[in-house]
Amino acid sequence: MNNVLLLQPEYCVDCHACQLACSLKHEGTYRPSKSRIEVLTSPLKFSVPLTCLQCEDPACAAVCVVNALSKNQETGLVDYNKDKCIGCRMCVSACPFGNISYDREAKAVIKCDVCEGSPECATFCPTDAIQWVRADLETLARKKMMSDKFEQVFSKKEA
Known part of the structure; x- marks a missing residue:
């Protein structure tokens, strides 16, 4: 059974540790613009970690x-x-x-490539807003529920 990244925005505290860990792993330096994960913060003061959902x-x-x-x-x-x-x-x-970008340099x-099976973002997330967990039925149901919430938020933006 495979693992999946489970994103749980309700636990995100906007610390950006995931971006730091990701850019250090892939770039060797802290460059949020080259991180494979982004933390979006709404005007309502809640944060959402976003990365490739491996659709x-x-x-x-x-x-x-x-x-x-x-x-x-x-x-x-x-x-x-x-x-x-x-x-x-x-x-x-x-x-x-919007979870994929292009580096002109x-x-x-x-x-996101999930760090070849050991995602740094999940390892360094202090609140478990990002977890690398087994893809069992319960986890996949939680991931689907979160994906549906993302879709609702994004479709409201476009309306």
Whole structure:
């Protein structure tokens, strides 16, 4: 059974430890703009950690004409192959949650890879707002519920 990142915004305290851990792991320095996770804070003073949701049917992979992004059926993750990427940024436009970006300096997509099975964001989150947990039925139901909440929030923004 695979693991999944479970995001629980109700526990987020806006400390940005997840961004620090992520950018240190991937970039060797604290550069929030190059973190694979972002913490959004609303005017109502609640924070939401956001990262690639490893969608079941990923829009980013569907629009990638060179298959640099693909759904790994074994792990359930959306894998990124930098060597195939042509830098068209269609994936960035396609992600309905805005959880993928493009680094012009590195000429590469910035997307969560769950740190190859040991996500730093979950390891360093002091409140368990981000957890790396087994993908059992209960966890998947909680993840689906949170995903539905994200969808409701984002669809209200567009209205």
